[in-house]
Every structure is written in structure tokens, then in C-alpha cells.
Amino acid sequence: MQKLKVLSLPYLVWMFIFILVPIIMVAFFAFTNNEGALTMENISDVGQYANIFIRSIWLAIIATAICLVLSYPLAYILSRIDKHKQSTMLMIVMLPMWMNFLLRTYAWMTLLGNNGIINNLLELIGIGPLKLINTSGAVVLGMVYNYLPFMILPLYSVMEKIDKSVIEAANDLGCNSFKVLFKVIVPLSLPGIVSGITMVFVPAISTFIISRMLGGGSNLLIGDLIEMQFLGNAYNPHLGAAISLVLMAIILVIMTVMNQFSPDDQVLI
Amino acid sequence: MKRHVFSLFMLAAALTGSVGCSTDNTTQQNATEEELYTQTLTISDPDYYTRFKGEDISINVYNWGEYISTGTDEGTLDVNSEFEKLTGIKVNYTNYATNEELYAKLKGGGTTYDIIIPSDYMISKMITEDMIQKLDFNNIPNFSYIMDNFRNMAYDPANEYSVPYTWGTVGIIYDETMIDMDEEDIDWDILWDETYADQILMFDNPRDAFAIAEIILGYSLNTENPDELIAAADKLKEQKKIVQGYVMDEIFDKMAAGDALIAPYYAGDALAIMEDNDSLNFVVPQSGTNLFVDAMCIPTGAKQKEAAEMYINFMCEPDIAYDNIDYICYSTPHQAAFDMLDEEVQNNPVSYPDDELIAERTTVFVNLSDEANKLMQNLWTEMKSAEDETVNKWLMPIFLLLCMVTVVFVLIKRHIKRKKDIF
Structure with a gap:
């Protein structure tokens, strides 16, 4: 046991310097003003951006739901096929992630553009050019496209561990396939669902480059707002820190609620 | 002014060789290899530049992306390496994308820069906040090349802090085939x-x-x-x-x-x-x-002020100023570089609108009050x-508090449940 503690020391130091200290600094900035005096003003000011928060949460929820619906059947199929086929299929799932994130999003910009490939094809079959880019739909699409693998992987790794004989036993005892799904597979894969949702929802709610590139600057999300405070014209790190703090609180609440669905021994927080 | 953050994606454009702005690319591409190497640099006063030779000093230059001649266009010079060759001063060259990024970087501390090239309004903001220092114009004799109408601009009325590098105007770009x-x-x-x-x-x-x-x-x-x-x-x-x-x-x-x-x-x-x-x-x-002007300044706290002034002077050498302006396509405030430009460029109303228009109808930004x-x-x-209803200022603090209470409540409940399970 003593040895294990020594081994964890490098990470503990890392965690202290690069995780704990920055969080304390964010909190410090959020509750002080330019002169360094204690103030609640920054947190109060965040209130005026309530609609941006609501939009961000809403879009992130939609993107997460779409990811879940797309990934769940795929992860199940993946976990049931041949072992060596599985690794090939997994590689195909991972393939888009080998490409740079910005480049992938940029590709969508040219696909969805008014003169982009999709609109050109639509025009050929007689459906006039549609407004695809710079809409909140495009932002959701970008989120789903970029974060889908983060949903598939945890679902797959949990489902892979579900023993085939468990499903066979359920069948033997008279369950139809619906009952097998809802009484056996879903409960057993709950931890995977929870961690998949976490891994998609958290980056989706705080993204800024997707909304910037696909939302055309008129679909501001929390991430854009924070970026504006640190690198943009607004330059107000104190307000930026306050927004980040509120965002952290929102994520914490949502994660806590989510964790109530997973079995006690696999709690993330 | 804010160019090419996404220059990576312009690879396609770069491949077709069209990023440069000189009027005819084809003749340029036909230029022979020989010409590339016969390009020489004429310097007004070579003695001036060799003062620091052998002293092993370096300066940190912080500039916009794609905002200096790198010698990639045929027949032009790599400005930074020419400077290093001439003076023996090492140039550490880095880029920023916006004035605000530059401001945040300087405010944040951590790194010191010897040369920065902010735009007009940012210069006046930095002057009021004591972030840039007065230049010693005795060390910058080439300032004499700067056109009269680009001296003593509104952002630096006595022209003590900055040497103009480029300028330009904002206009409307439109598709003339669709807009009649x-x-x-x-x-x-x-x-x-x-x-x-x-x-x-x-x-x-x-x-x-x-x-x-x-x-x-x-x-x-x-x-x-x-x-x-x-x-x-x-x-x-x-x-x-x-x-x-x-x-x-x-x-x-x-x-x-x-x-x-x-x-x-x-x-x-x-x-x-x-x-x-x-x-x-x-x-x-x-x-x-x-009308915007980007000008060279030296931040307060620069370690090598004299070497930095030498760099500014070097940037104002006619040959260097010409190569830079030829590469970045903005307009130049440098008389000698302007005279070297093709007549076609000199008379281009986009780059060089007539003086009357500049004097009567353009305004230079100055910094606004906080x-x-x-x-x-x-x-x-x-x-x-888009939504502008007034919100209660207590909304967010209360929301934050509620979030924390929920988390604590859930955790306590779980803790109690676990204890019950044990018995």
C-alpha cells in the first residue's frame, strides 16, 4: 500500500499544479475586480447572458441525445460480431479522430455552404438552395459529428463485457427481444450510457470553435462568451472566470444527477 | 489587418501560387533561379548595423501572421534572416492574430517582447496604460522615409512612440456579376x-x-x-x-x-x-x-531597446520596406518603397486612394474610454x-447557490443510503 502511494506521487503533483491551482485561480478571479477587491458583481453580471446559457445547454442536450440514439445500436452490433472483425470496425469508428479537429469542422463549412456540395446536389434534384450553414442545426451537426466516437467507445466497452449466456438465459426464461433489451441489456450497459453522455455533453456545452465556424457568429454559446472575455475585444478576465465558474457548477449538477442512474459502485464523482 | 488565421486552409490557394499580391504571377513564376540569388540588399549605413556584432544578443519580435517578407516569393528577401546576417542579432519571431490577443499577452506578463506591431487604437490604449515606451529617433534615421501624412497620427499625436509599418482602408468587397x-x-x-x-x-x-x-x-x-x-x-x-x-x-x-x-x-x-x-x-x-495604421512599437520592459530600434530602422530600409509591402499587399507609408512599386500598383485606387479622399473622408481609430x-x-x-429583456441581477448568484445545494444534498443522501445498506 505504501508503495502504491509513492507511485501516485507524480500524478498528485501534476494534479495539484495543473488542476487544483488553476481552479482556485479561476475562483479567485471570479470573485475579485480589477483592483483585487472582493466583489459579487462578476457573478451577477453573468445573469445577463442567461439566454446564451440556455441555448448552450439546449444544443448540447440535443447533440448528446442524437449521439446516444446513433451509437447505442451500433455499439451493440459491434459488441456481438466476430472478435477480429470488431477491431477493424472500431478502427473505422476512430478513423475520423485521426484528422485534426479544426480541419474536420472546416470541411463541414465547405460542405454546408450556400455554394457547397450539398446545396449543389439539392439544386440538381430541384430543391432550391437551403440555408444550411450558420444555423443552430449546423452547430448541432458539428457537435454530433465531432463527439460521436466519445459516445460509441464507452458504450462498446461496457456491452462487450455482457456475457452472451446472460442474454441466452433471459431468452430461455421466456423474455422476448424487447424484454431482453430493457430488462437485461440497458440496465447492464447503464454505466456506459452515463460515461458516454458525460464525455459528449461536457465538451459540447463548452465548445466555441464549432459555433464560431458553423454558427456564423450569430449563435453565441458559452464557450464563445468566455473566449471573448479572454482573447476578444471585451477583455475582462474577471467576468470570463465568473462565466467559467457558473459553467462548472452547471456541469457538476448535471453530472451529479446523471450519476444517480448508475450503480453505486461506479460513481464518477 | 487580421489576416490568415486559417491560412492552413488556404493551402489550396497557396498551391496554385496565388497568395502573393504582385499584379502578374505568371511572369514572376517564370523568373529564373538566377534572379532569386542575385537579389542583393543595399543598406544606407552599414556601420550603424554592426555595433552589436559578436555580443550574442537576441530580440523578440511579435507580429501579425503573414506580415513580413519571408523570401518565399521569388526575388524577395527573408527579412529576419537578412537582419541576423547583417547585425549578428538573433530574431525570435512569433505571431498573433488580433490586437486583443497581443494586449492580453502583454498584460498577462510572462514573456517580454522587444518589437510589437499593434494597430492605431491599440497604440493609443497602450500609451495611456504605459505599456509602450518612447523611441529614440536618433537611432532610427530611416524614419525620414515615412510620408508626412503618416506622421503625428491621432493615436500618437507627437509621434514619440511608433513608426508606421503599413496602412489600409476598410471597404466593401462584392460580386459584380450578381450585383448590377x-x-x-x-x-x-x-x-x-x-x-x-x-x-x-x-x-x-x-x-x-x-x-x-x-x-x-x-x-x-x-x-x-x-x-x-x-x-x-x-x-x-x-x-x-x-x-x-x-x-x-x-x-x-x-x-x-x-x-x-x-x-x-x-x-x-x-x-x-x-x-x-x-x-x-x-x-x-x-x-x-x-483608415487603419499598423505601427512598430517597443513595449515597456523590453530588454534590448537599442537593438529593437535597430530592427525598426532596418524595417524602414527602402529595399526591406519594399519587399515587405510587396509580400503583404497592404499599403505602405514609406516614400522610397512606394516609389519602387509598379506604376499600376501606385495608381490602384484600392491600395492608394487619392489624397483628397484620405484627408476628407477617412478617420483613424483612437482608443475609447473604458x-x-x-x-x-x-x-x-x-x-x-438577440434577446434583450432585463434580468434580475440576483438570478445567477442564486442559481449558482442552488446548484451547489443540489450537489451537496444528493451527495449527503447517497452517503446516508450507503450507511443504511451496511446495517
Whole structure:
């Protein structure tokens, strides 16, 4: 046991310097003003951006739901096929992630553009050019496209561990396939669902480059707002820190609620 | 001014060899290898530059992306390596994308820079905040080349802090095959024309966007009057429903690809797009515009002030100034470099509008007061997030508190449940 503690020391130091200290600094900035005096003003000011928060949460929820619906059947199929086929299929799932994130999003910009490939094809079959880019739909699409693998992987790794004989036993005892799904597979894969949702929802709610590139600057999300405070014209790190703090609180609440669905021994927080 | 953050994506454009701005690429590409190496540098006073030789010093230069000649175009010089060769001073060269990024970097501390090249309004902001220092013009004899009308600009009235590097105007770039209008008739109000709904791009930067609304409303571009700022914000709100997107660097790609018909843009970059896409045209509206100047400054706390002044002087050498301006396509305030340009470029009304227009109808930004800046920023965010109902200032603190209470409550409940399970 003593040895294990020594081994964890490098990470503990890392965690202290690069995780704990920055969080304390964010909190410090959020509750002080330019002169360094204690103030609640920054947190109060965040209130005026309530609609941006609501939009961000809403879009992130939609993107997460779409990811879940797309990934769940795929992860199940993946976990049931041949072992060596599985690794090939997994590689195909991972393939888009080998490409740079910005480049992938940029590709969508040219696909969805008014003169982009999709609109050109639509025009050929007689459906006039549609407004695809710079809409909140495009932002959701970008989120789903970029974060889908983060949903598939945890679902797959949990489902892979579900023993085939468990499903066979359920069948033997008279369950139809619906009952097998809802009484056996879903409960057993709950931890995977929870961690998949976490891994998609958290980056989706705080993204800024997707909304910037696909939302055309008129679909501001929390991430854009924070970026504006640190690198943009607004330059107000104190307000930026306050927004980040509120965002952290929102994520914490949502994660806590989510964790109530997973079995006690696999709690993330 | 804000060019090429996405330059990576312009690879395609670069491959076709069209990023440079000199008027004829084909002849340039035909230039022989020999010419590439016969390019020599003539320096006015070689003795001046060798003072620091062998002292092993280095300077940190912080500049916009794609804003110096790198010698990649045939027949031009790699400015930084020429400087190193001549003076023995090592140049550490890094880039930024916006004035605000530069400001944040300097404010944040950590690194010191010896040369920065901010724009007009940022220079006056930095002067008031003591972030840049006075230059010793005895060390910059080449300042004599700077044209008279670019000395003592509004942002640096006594011209003590800065040496102009480039300038340009903001105008309208549009697709002339789709918009059937005379060049002279095109004015800023075309950006509000509903016939082009969803085909209009707008600056994603409050200062530039407000400036356009202020011109239309007939206000000063440097107004600090809250009523005028609010009126300008209302004007921008009116425009929102017909704007396709609020973008900065993406204007380049979107206009080149024909994704939009009209956009405001910086003259130098506009010239570069027009090379890619023949159907585009650029006008500087008659009703007036913003004239921007990027100038070289030395931050307070620079470690090598004299070497930095030497670098500024070097940048003002006619050959160097010419190569830089040839590479970056903006307009030059340097008389000797201007005289070396092709006549076609000298007479191009996009790069060098006539003096009368500059004097009468352009305004240089100066820094606004903190209150005006804050108001503009708030109005801008409000305009972009579209809903402007007043909110209770207790909303967020209470929300934050509720979040924390929920978390603690859930954790305690879970803890109790676990204890019960044990028994």
C-alpha cells in the first residue's frame, strides 16, 4: 500500500499544479475586480447572458441525445460480431479522430455552404438552395459529428463485457427481444450510457470553435462568451472566470444527477 | 489587418501560387533561379548595423501572421534572416492574430517582447496604460522615409512612440456579376439591403462593425456618446436578420468560394481574394471609412531597446520596406518603397486612394474610454444574442447557490443510503 502511494506521487503533483491551482485561480478571479477587491458583481453580471446559457445547454442536450440514439445500436452490433472483425470496425469508428479537429469542422463549412456540395446536389434534384450553414442545426451537426466516437467507445466497452449466456438465459426464461433489451441489456450497459453522455455533453456545452465556424457568429454559446472575455475585444478576465465558474457548477449538477442512474459502485464523482 | 488565421486552409490557394499580391504571377513564376540569388540588399549605413556584432544578443519580435517578407516569393528577401546576417542579432519571431490577443499577452506578463506591431487604437490604449515606451529617433534615421501624412497620427499625436509599418482602408468587397450597380453607387447601406438577405457577411468585431453603422448614421467613428452608440447598436440589430454570418478571417474563404455576395473587408486582403476570384470587386465607399495604421512599437520592459530600434530602422530600409509591402499587399507609408512599386500598383485606387479622399473622408481609430468600450461590448453581445429583456441581477448568484445545494444534498443522501445498506 505504501508503495502504491509513492507511485501516485507524480500524478498528485501534476494534479495539484495543473488542476487544483488553476481552479482556485479561476475562483479567485471570479470573485475579485480589477483592483483585487472582493466583489459579487462578476457573478451577477453573468445573469445577463442567461439566454446564451440556455441555448448552450439546449444544443448540447440535443447533440448528446442524437449521439446516444446513433451509437447505442451500433455499439451493440459491434459488441456481438466476430472478435477480429470488431477491431477493424472500431478502427473505422476512430478513423475520423485521426484528422485534426479544426480541419474536420472546416470541411463541414465547405460542405454546408450556400455554394457547397450539398446545396449543389439539392439544386440538381430541384430543391432550391437551403440555408444550411450558420444555423443552430449546423452547430448541432458539428457537435454530433465531432463527439460521436466519445459516445460509441464507452458504450462498446461496457456491452462487450455482457456475457452472451446472460442474454441466452433471459431468452430461455421466456423474455422476448424487447424484454431482453430493457430488462437485461440497458440496465447492464447503464454505466456506459452515463460515461458516454458525460464525455459528449461536457465538451459540447463548452465548445466555441464549432459555433464560431458553423454558427456564423450569430449563435453565441458559452464557450464563445468566455473566449471573448479572454482573447476578444471585451477583455475582462474577471467576468470570463465568473462565466467559467457558473459553467462548472452547471456541469457538476448535471453530472451529479446523471450519476444517480448508475450503480453505486461506479460513481464518477 | 487580421489576416490568415486559417491560412492552413488556404493551402489550396497557396498551391496554385496565388497568395502573393504582385499584379502578374505568371511572369514572376517564370523568373529564373538566377534572379532569386542575385537579389542583393543595399543598406544606407552599414556601420550603424554592426555595433552589436559578436555580443550574442537576441530580440523578440511579435507580429501579425503573414506580415513580413519571408523570401518565399521569388526575388524577395527573408527579412529576419537578412537582419541576423547583417547585425549578428538573433530574431525570435512569433505571431498573433488580433490586437486583443497581443494586449492580453502583454498584460498577462510572462514573456517580454522587444518589437510589437499593434494597430492605431491599440497604440493609443497602450500609451495611456504605459505599456509602450518612447523611441529614440536618433537611432532610427530611416524614419525620414515615412510620408508626412503618416506622421503625428491621432493615436500618437507627437509621434514619440511608433513608426508606421503599413496602412489600409476598410471597404466593401462584392460580386459584380450578381450585383448590377455602378461602382460609385455602392455605399455602406448596401449591407442593409434586404434584396441581398442571407448573402451578406459582417465583421465579427464590435469596433469595426460599429464603425460601419456610425458612418451610415453620420457619427464620428470615435464617438463615446452613449446615445450614439445605442443608436448604432440598433442599426446593427436591424441588419442582423439579413446577415448570413458574423466572421473575420473566414470572409476570405467565403467570398472566394462565392458563398456570399457582399462583405466589408480590409483593402490589402481584398486584393488577394480578387486574384482568386475574378468576379469580385472592391470599393472604398464615398461616404467615408476607417483608415487603419499598423505601427512598430517597443513595449515597456523590453530588454534590448537599442537593438529593437535597430530592427525598426532596418524595417524602414527602402529595399526591406519594399519587399515587405510587396509580400503583404497592404499599403505602405514609406516614400522610397512606394516609389519602387509598379506604376499600376501606385495608381490602384484600392491600395492608394487619392489624397483628397484620405484627408476628407477617412478617420483613424483612437482608443475609447473604458466606459465607452464597455458599453460598446455590452451592446454588441446583446445584439448578437438577440434577446434583450432585463434580468434580475440576483438570478445567477442564486442559481449558482442552488446548484451547489443540489450537489451537496444528493451527495449527503447517497452517503446516508450507503450507511443504511451496511446495517
